[in-house]
Amino acid sequence: MTTFRRVALLVLRKDVAIEVKSLEIISTTLFFAVSCVLVFAFALVREGSIVADAAAGILWIAIAFSGTLALGRTFERERYAETLRALLLAPAPRAAIYVGKLLGIVLLLTGAELLLVPLVALLFSAPFFARPLLLAGLLLAGTIGFAAVGTLFAAMLVRSRTRDIMLPILLYPITVPVIIAGVRGTAALLADGPDDAAAVMWLGVLSMFDVVFITLSLWTFEPLMTE
């Protein structure tokens, strides 16, 4: 196993081990995500009828909001005892630390989505499971794109006193294309007579964002993290 992969997987495994012990981030993320969906459900569903495409939008808003919370908390944990500095001292390309943290965030958000999708499907009578593979592809690609940018920014801001404010301010404008592509792709699947071609096109757009965001993040992580 290469040093890069070994370090990335160790960081992932360490994050999972801490989370299994504390259940801190998963519980707050899920609580926030479910609360978000419920608020929208109460606001938008009237006597069983809903605004067209609302379910797709609400699913992605819940993912983005709870993802921001998870990103902040994950790096807050590395700030307590300055453990991020210890990670940066690993004898591996520092981008391996980024990849490990990114995998942890994607795993966490995937867990949240496993709860969110059935919940939104139930509350908004949305046929999410008509095209399960395409939906899974859209969610995975969108989550990776969102987390790729979010992991970089959360790491950059870890020593900033205004990190809680700055993270969403920096993150949302840059990830708007990901959210839009995710919403449009998911809405195409939820339409009367699912539009597979449109969903595949949006999946392609999301994959392109993923490649661009991850490449840029791998390239910039080391210089950004060296004080």
Added chain:
Amino acid sequence: MRHSQPANPDFDAVTLDRVSRHFGRRRALSAVTLSAHGGEIVGLLGPNGAGKSTLIGVLATLVAPTSGEIRYGGQSPHQLGPALRRRIGLLAHELHLYSELSARENLAFFAGLHGLDRRTAIDAALDHAGLADRAGDPVSSFSRGMRQRLALERALLHRPVLVLLDEPFTGLDDQSVGLVADRLRVLAASGCVVFVATHDLDLADGLVTRVALMRGGKLISDEQGGSGLRTRYRALIGH
């Protein structure tokens, strides 16, 4: 990012040539020139804000100099690449330990990062820290002194050549201070370059073989260790 080969990280000297680091308008380090060789314990002394921790960060490759050059055995950090970090051990003011994990899990994680034979290295480190019987307990349940001892072993787990310690005696009782001081002497005797930043002049006296006195980001004195450190410190720093 790829680095050109060869990258032999073993070295027996560290040299700083007019190294400066500015944070905006603040000059944390100002044209520091210093060299240290294997076998030396260099005491970085000075008041708060003198630049000791920044210098440690620069030596650890965590802080990039604004200007100047650092050489590890004649090679630059860029030439050595990530392999350089395999030879650096850092105990910073913050302890770099995950409080949710046990002592053994913490050491296992850091041993893994360095690609070490985990069981052997971890058992030895737990013995050195005097925590073999608390190995499975979460770090959050440890006293400051126990955490400090564990953090020191975490920093030395991979047998670094350059040992950087920022206030290593914080929270330790007298017996532990003696053990840590002995440990540093053994490391130096084995050829390591040891830097110790501390405010405790009584502890530094008799431990360090060289004294680098800093104030306002500048190195104002680089002299041999020995006795009478407090007197010399007062003469140069003023209080």
